[in-house]
Amino acid sequence: MSDTQLTVTLDGGGIEDARTIVRALEGVFGAPGDLPADEGATVRTATFDSPDAPRAASDPAAGGTLSTAVTVTVQGTPQAVEAAARTLSGAFTTRDDGAASGDQERERQLLLVP
Structure with missing residues (x-):
């Protein structure tokens, strides 16, 4: 396990939507360091310790x-x-809303729809 983190920002939806999305990522990244918890928030964040080689999802669907x-932005290593x-594309209906790359970090935005 490296000390690199994957940061997931969730914009839109309720707390249960945020928890559903985080649960989908747990199969690949393990339990997050923090869970979305604020019932009244409009933007929620979860962070995962990112392994050097993420596991394959056991059941991505x-x-x-x-x-x-829900708009999801993921940021971390490529x-x-x-x-x-x-993982998110396998678990939800998604639209890719773009990506940005840096020297050692990448960011990608997806729109997840019901």
Whole structure:
């Protein structure tokens, strides 16, 4: 396990939507360091310690159902960001809203729809 983190920012939806999305990522990244908890927040964040090589998801289709569209931004190493994007695309209906790359970090934005 490296000390690199994958940061997941969730914009839109309720707390249960946020928890559903985080649960989908746990199969690849393990339990997050923090969980979205604020009932009244409109933007929520979860962070995962990102392994050097993320695990394959055991059942990527087991994401769950969202109540509304949620914009998800994932940021971390290129490998972690791509693994997160693949996992979310396998678990939910998604639209890729773009990516940005730096020297050692990547960011990708997805829209997850119910």
